[in-house]
Amino acid sequence: MVDISPLKPYIPVNPEEFCTNPYDVISKEEEQELKRNPTSLIHLILPDGEGDQVYLNAAKAYKVFKDKSIIVQEKTPSIFVYRQESAHFAHQGFIIGVSLQDYEDGNIVKHEHTREKPLKDRTNHILATNVAAGLVWTVFRANKKINALIEQIKQQKPKFKFKKYGYEHLLWQENSPHIIKQLKDLFRNEKIYIADGHHRAASAAEYRKIQLKKSSVDKEIDPPWQYLLSYVASDDQIRILPYNRVIKKLPMSDSEFLNNLEEKFKVTLIENAFNPKKKNEMAICLKGNWYKLSIKKKKFKSKRDSLDVAILQDVILEPILGIIDPRADENIFFVGGVQNPEEMEKYITERGNDLFINLYPVNIRDLESIADEGGIMPPKSTWFDPKVLSGLIMHDLKEY
Numbered sequence: 001m002v003d004i005s006p007l008k009p010y011i012p013v014n015p016e017e018f019c020t021n022p023y024d025v026i027s028k029e030e031e032q033e034l035k036r037n038p039t040s041l042i043h044l045i046l047p048d049g050e051g052d053q054v055y056l057n058a059a060k061a062y063k064v065f066k067d068k069s070i071i072v073q074e075k076t077p078s079i080f081v082y083r084q085e086s087a088h089f090a091h092q093g094f095i096i097g098v099s100l101q102d103y104e105d106g107n108i109v110k111h112e113h114t115r116e117k118p119l120k121d122r123t124n125h126i127l128a129t130n131v132a133a134g135l136v137w138t139v140f141r142a143n144k145k146i147n148a149l150i151e152q153i154k155q156q157k158p159k160f161k162f163k164k165y166g167y168e169h170l171l172w173q174e175n176s177p178h179i180i181k182q183l184k185d186l187f188r189n190e191k192i193y194i195a196d197g198h199h200r201a202a203s204a205a206e207y208r209k210i211q212l213k214k215s216s217v218d219k220e221i222d223p224p225w226q227y228l229l230s231y232v233a234s235d236d237q238i239r240i241l242p243y244n245r246v247i248k249k250l251p252m253s254d255s256e257f258l259n260n261l262e263e264k265f266k267v268t269l270i271e272n273a274f275n276p277k278k279k280n281e282m283a284i285c286l287k288g289n290w291y292k293l294s295i296k297k298k299k300f301k302s303k304r305d306s307l308d309v310a311i312l313q314d315v316i317l318e319p320i321l322g323i324i325d326p327r328a329d330e331n332i333f334f335v336g337g338v339q340n341p342e343e344m345e346k347y348i349t350e351r352g353n354d355l356f357i358n359l360y361p362v363n364i365r366d367l368e369s370i371a372d373e374g375g376i377m378p379p380k381s382t383w384f385d386p387k388v389l390s391g392l393i394m395h396d397l398k399e400y
Helices: 028-034 053-067 100-105 116-129 144-153 177-187 198-212 254-261 308-317 341-349 364-372
Strands: 010-012 071-073 079-085 090-099 136-140 160-164 167-174 192-196 227-234 240-247 265-270 281-286 289-295 332-336 355-358 382-384
Touching (some): 079 144, 079 177, 090 100, 090 144, 144 177, 192 227, 198 227, 254 281, 281 308
Antiparallel strands (some): 010 071, 079 090, 079 167, 240 332, 240 382, 265 289, 281 289, 281 355
8 A cells, every 4th residue: 555665865974973863853952062063964954044045054055965975875776774772672664765645645644734834844945955854754553574574684784883862773774676676565555654754744745746747757757756755663663752741820729720620530649750650641740749630531532532632632721721722822832752750840840830741652553543533633642752863864856
C-alpha cells in the first residue's frame, strides 16, 4: 500500500557538528548557541531575518553548505538505517523516501490537523530552499520481515557513529538494488502512520502540488519531490512520553476548582510528587499540592474520547477553565519530554505558575486506531522521544 524509494541525499561531512534537533523543539537559547557555529544546520532551518528575507537566508545557507562541501551528495541511490541508543533506551528504523501520492491517498495516515501559519512557513521554506532537511517520523505495525532486513543491513560497518544529545547515533547505508527491491516489496503491503512531523509532511505535499502544475514536468521521470523524506520505524521501537500542560493562573479559588473536578473525578491528595500509573489517571500539582484524578465515567464514545489528553480538554480545560483553543490561549503552555515529577513541581514552586497537569502517555496502538478511524487527536498529544536528528540526510528536491 506504500511506495518507497531510495535517495541520493546530501550528507554532512561532520554530522556531530552539523546536525541539530528538529527546528520546532529548539529553544531560543540553544538556537543562539548553535548559530555561533557556521557549519551548523541551524542557519538553514532557523535562519535570521524578517519576512521573506528569512527564506532567502535559508536558501543562501543551503548553497553555502554545498559550495563549501560541508555537505556532499551521494552518487548512488541508497536506503539508510538510523539508530539512536543509550544505556536506557534504543530505537531504529529506515530513512527512505515515501510516495507523496500515498499521502494524498491516505496510505500515510495522519492523526493531527495542521495549522495555517506554521504550514505556510514550512511551505515557503521548502519553496525557497528546494530541500527537505528534517525527517517526518512515521511508524508501521511491527513486521518481522522488515525488521529482519534492518538487522541484515546493520551487519555492515556504519557510515556514521557519533554522540549527541545524550545518545549515540549510528547510520548504515545500503545501495544493493536487490535489498532495495526487497524493502519496496515489503512496504507494498504496509500502511504507515505519521508520528511526528505533520507540518513537514503537509508542506512537502504542497510543494509537490506546485511542481505537478508546471507544464515542464517530465512524466517519464520520477523526480525527488514525489517522495517524502521519512524516518520509518516499527511501532514496537517507539517511546512516547506525555505532553503535559501548565496553567499560569487559575481563574477561581483552589477549593472551587477541586469541587468542580470532583463532579467527574475521584480526587485524592497525594503526599509527594508522582507520575500517573495508568490510562485515565492524571496527576496534578496545584499550588504545590499533588492530587490524583481518576475519571469516574469510563464509557467513551470513541477511542479518541478515551485519551487522557482528550478527557483533559473535554472535561477540565474547556468547561472549567474556559480554555477552548489550547494552542491560542495565553494562560496555558505545554511541557514535553520531562519525566521527573519533582522537576514538574518546579514549574509551580519556582516559576510562579498555578497548575501542572501530568498525564499518562498515549499508547502507539491507540494512535494507530484513531488514525485508522479518521479521528483527530487533541493538539500536542504525544512527545516522541528521543527526537530524530535533522540534517543527517538532506533530500534535495531538484537534483535528480
